[in-house]
Amino acid sequence: MDSTAPPIVAPRLQLTGVTKAYPGVIANSDVSLTVLPGQTHAVLGENGAGKSTLMKIIYGSVKPDAGQVLFNGKPVHIRNPKEARALGISMVFQHFNLFDTITVAENVWLGLDKAQSLAQVTASITAKAAEYGLDIDPSRPVHTLSVGEMQRVEIIRALLTQPQLLILDEPTSVLTPQAVEKLFVVLKKLASEGCSILYISHKLHEIRALCNACTVLRGGKVTGVCNPAEESNASLSRLMIGAEPPQLEHRPQQAGLPVLTVKHLSLAREDQFGVDLNDIGLTVHAGEVVGIAGVSGNGQKELLYALSGEDTRAPKGSIIMGRSDVSAMHPGGRRTLGLHFVPEERLGRGAVPTLSLAHNMLLTRTESISAPQFAGGWIRVGELQAHAARIIKAFNVKAHGESAAARSLSGGNLQKFIVGREIDAAPKLFIVSQPTWGVDVGAAAQIRAEILALRDAGCAVLVVSEELDELFELSDRLHVIARGRLSPSVPLAEATVEQIGEWMSGLWEGAGMAAAVEVAHG
Numbered sequence: 001m002d003s004t005a006p007p008i009v010a011p012r013l014q015l016t017g018v019t020k021a022y023p024g025v026i027a028n029s030d031v032s033l034t035v036l037p038g039q040t041h042a043v044l045g046e047n048g049a050g051k052s053t054l055m056k057i058i059y060g061s062v063k064p065d066a067g068q069v070l071f072n073g074k075p076v077h078i079r080n081p082k083e084a085r086a087l088g089i090s091m092v093f094q095h096f097n098l099f100d101t102i103t104v105a106e107n108v109w110l111g112l113d114k115a116q117s118l119a120q121v122t123a124s125i126t127a128k129a130a131e132y133g134l135d136i137d138p139s140r141p142v143h144t145l146s147v148g149e150m151q152r153v154e155i156i157r158a159l160l161t162q163p164q165l166l167i168l169d170e171p172t173s174v175l176t177p178q179a180v181e182k183l184f185v186v187l188k189k190l191a192s193e194g195c196s197i198l199y200i201s202h203k204l205h206e207i208r209a210l211c212n213a214c215t216v217l218r219g220g221k222v223t224g225v226c227n228p229a230e231e232s233n234a235s236l237s238r239l240m241i242g243a244e245p246p247q248l249e250h251r252p253q254q255a256g257l258p259v260l261t262v263k264h265l266s267l268a269r270e271d272q273f274g275v276d277l278n279d280i281g282l283t284v285h286a287g288e289v290v291g292i293a294g295v296s297g298n299g300q301k302e303l304l305y306a307l308s309g310e311d312t313r314a315p316k317g318s319i320i321m322g323r324s325d326v327s328a329m330h331p332g333g334r335r336t337l338g339l340h341f342v343p344e345e346r347l348g349r350g351a352v353p354t355l356s357l358a359h360n361m362l363l364t365r366t367e368s369i370s371a372p373q374f375a376g377g378w379i380r381v382g383e384l385q386a387h388a389a390r391i392i393k394a395f396n397v398k399a400h401g402e403s404a405a406a407r408s409l410s411g412g413n414l415q416k417f418i419v420g421r422e423i424d425a426a427p428k429l430f431i432v433s434q435p436t437w438g439v440d441v442g443a444a445a446q447i448r449a450e451i452l453a454l455r456d457a458g459c460a461v462l463v464v465s466e467e468l469d470e471l472f473e474l475s476d477r478l479h480v481i482a483r484g485r486l487s488p489s490v491p492l493a494e495a496t497v498e499q500i501g502e503w504m505s506g507l508w509e510g511a512g513m514a515a516a517v518e519v520a521h522g
Contacts, residue, residue: 009036009037010070010072011034011035011037011073012037012071013035013058013070013165014033014034014069014073015031015032015054016032016067017030017031017032017067017068018054018057018069020054020064020065021065024400028054028064029220029221031050031054031221031222032222033054033222035198036213037194038195039196039197039212039213040187040199040210040211041197041198041199041213041214041215042210042211042213042214043055043199043200043215044236044239044240045217045440046218046440046443047416047438047439047440048398048409048413049217049219049220049240049440050217050219050221051217052094052169052410055091055167055200057069058078058084058165058167058198059078059081059089059167060080060081060082060083060084060089061081071088072164085161088163088164089165089167090161090167091158091166091168091169092151092155092169093169094169094411094438095347095411096154098150098154099142101141101143102141103141104125104136104137104153105122105138105139107142107157108121108125108153108156108157108160109121111157112157121138121160125160128159128160131186132155132156132159132182132186134155134156135152136153136156137273140273141273144272144273145273145297146297146301148295148296149296151296155171155183159186163195164195164196165195165196165197165198166190166195166196167197167198167200168187168197168198169200170202171183171199172203180206184209184210187199188210199211202441202444203469204228204233204236204441205233208231208232208233211228211229214226214227214236216239218240226239237442240440240441241440241441245442245444246445248445248448248449248473248474250452250473251456253287253288254287255286255288255476256287258283258284258285259286259322259428259460260282260283260320260321260429260462261283262280262282262307263281263318263320264279264280264315265279265306265314265319266280266315267314270311275297275299275301275302276302276484279485280486281486282462284461284462286458287456288455288460289452290460290461290463290477290479290489291463291464291478292463292464292465292480292481292486293465293478293479293503294464294466294481294482294504295466295504298481298482298504300464303464304343304431304433304464306319307339307341307431308339309326309329309333309334310331312327312328312329312330314328315327321337321338321339321428322337322428324337326339335364335425337428337429338427338428339428339429339430340364340422340425340429340431341422341430341432342418342419342432342433342435343433344433344437344464346411346414346418347414350414350415351406351414351417351418353405353407354405354406355406356403356405357388357392357397357399357404357417358385358387358389358403360388360406360417360421361387364422364425365421385402385403389401390424391420392420394420394424395416395419395420396416396443397409397420399417411438415435415436415437415438415439415447416446416447419435423450423451423454427454429459429461430451430454430460430462431461431464432461432463432464434464434465434466435448435451435470436448437467452474455476461474471500472495472497475492476492477489477491477492478500480503482504482506483506487503
């Protein structure tokens with residue numbers, strides 16, 4: 001025996017024959033997966049491919065029907081997340097596990113060793129937040145946080161456990177390019193120290209840059225294992241969905257008349273942790289897509305509430321649709337004028353979790369002239385179900401029919417249904433927040449193509465996103481929102497990722513003139 005041979009190291013995690021079935025669907029079928037110490041291992045697949053279920057099995061949130069799990073070479077039966085954390089497994093979920101009514105620090109404290117005091121945990125959060133560029137106030141109640149800020153809490157909470165295996169589900173979807181780079185430095189350092197990372201992302205360039213192994217799932221089964229650094233985006237797409245996503249066709253188009261005009265919109269925050277809107281000026285014309293970039297928590301939520309009608313405190317004359325002053329108009333009234341809105345929170349605001357997809361149509365389609373199932377004030381259930389079925393088919397939503405509960409869908413498939421529901425209404429003004437957050441490359445391409453088709457048909461489109469690549473694909477003009485102020489608009493041809501990234505920190509010249517510049521443009 002060669003005494004100089006390197007010692008055989010047991011895999012950090014090894015799954016063999018893992019199967020999990022739910023009524024009507026097999027989420028995982030005979031899945032095997034091996035993750036080595038210090039390896040950054042991607043799990044790639046379409047929405048609904050079984051990635052999240054597999055991660056929940058590893059983390060103890062879901063019990064498998066069959067199969068074996070080994071951790072550091074020893075068989076384990078992980079019955080709950082507490083046992084997973086005790087083993088050294090931490091997870092950041094795509095849909096967060098936070099209690100709304102308590103503070104950031106208290107949420108983090110719940111998942112840590114109670115030998116630490118709340119004050120010690122608070123200090124640790126502050127230190128980690130500063131170290132990783134994930135700014136967060138430990139004293140803030142979670143219900144006051146934006147989606148992006150909640151994700152920062154989850155990432156910090158996971159890192160504070162000093163995990164041997166860290167599972168990350170779409171961790172960069174709400175981070176700036178600069179923050180992503182900083183997070184990657186942290187993840188590479190963790191891996192170099194022996195921490196294994198399971199990384200779920202639909203951003204293929206991220207997987208190729210960060211990961212040194214990849215397992216591909218399709219329909220709950222493993223369809224391939226590869227080194228993503230040796231693959232292209234196209235080859236990874238083929239492994240994942242069996243084809244390359246179609247290229248977007250963004251044709252130059254002459255913009256029409258203003259459909260949305262925002263003038264000197266200033267609004268005081270409604271809670272102490274919100275953001276004041278300061279002299280916002282914005283115009284969106286028929287036949288154009290205007291994008292708004294920014295780090296989560298810089299006033300996007302407050303602006304979208306004001307534009308959608310959920311906040312009716314806007315000063316008179318500050319929000320105009322066509323020739324109508326809608327500043328104080330409720331959401332139903334604005335829908336009657338042709339505004340349709342997709343919020344970033346799918347469950348809870350975009351859809352009622354326990355209602356069927358058909359009955360979720362009722363949330364926003366009762367004012368629409370294109371929905372005959374509501375004629376005469378009566379709900380025609382058969383028409384309603386048929387209409388939902390048409391949207392499911394048109395937007396390739398993977399669901400068990402129009403009677404499926406919204407909460408039974410994967411995040412990406414629910415997003416396709418919600419976007420489809422609003423696009424199907426033939427809006428004059430379409431406002432969408434985070435249109436493809438956590439959506440696979442095939443579904444993202446479809447959603448973006450539908451948005452451009454709306455624009456080409458003469459709809460005015462406003463997209464709020466923290467995905468710069470997405471905004472550069474979709475937008476004709478770009479703004480940045482930072483600390484409740486809106487930058488001047490930049491034509492796409494003149495914008496660069498570096499410039500927009502800098503502006504996300506509020507670094508633009510003439511910030512105080514943003515509203516005047518925009519109104520002049522309009």
